[in-house]
Amino acid sequence: MSLTQLRYFVAVAEEGHAGRAALRLHVSQPPLSRQIRALEEELGVALFDRTAKGMSLRPDGAALLPRAKQILSDVASLADGIRTRPAPNRS
Numbered sequence: 001m002s003l004t005q006l007r008y009f010v011a012v013a014e015e016g017h018a019g020r021a022a023l024r025l026h027v028s029q030p031p032l033s034r035q036i037r038a039l040e041e042e043l044g045v046a047l048f049d050r051t052a053k054g055m056s057l058r059p060d061g062a063a064l065l066p067r068a069k070q071i072l073s074d075v076a077s078l079a080d081g082i083r084t085r086p087a088p089n090r091s
Contacts, residue, residue: 012032036048045058
């Protein structure tokens with residue numbers, strides 16, 4: 001599981017549609033959909049119900065969503081903390 005897959009998953013879950021999620025993420029829809037399917041295959045569960053009108057979370061997807069958001073938030077906080085850390089004195 002990659003951070004990219006988690007970002008894509010969260011975007012699709014929030015948008016309810018792969019096309020809108022792709023627009024939001026500035027990526028094309030086919031790679032986004034492939035990453036979601038790869039995530040589902042890795043986890044061994046279907047995360048979304050797919051219809052002609054969009055995608056809705058299945059129970060396993062709903063369980064993953066808050067964890068995925070927390071992981072992405074933790075990674076962003078970690079990166080911000082490293083970037084804003086004072087440079088070490090090199091004497």
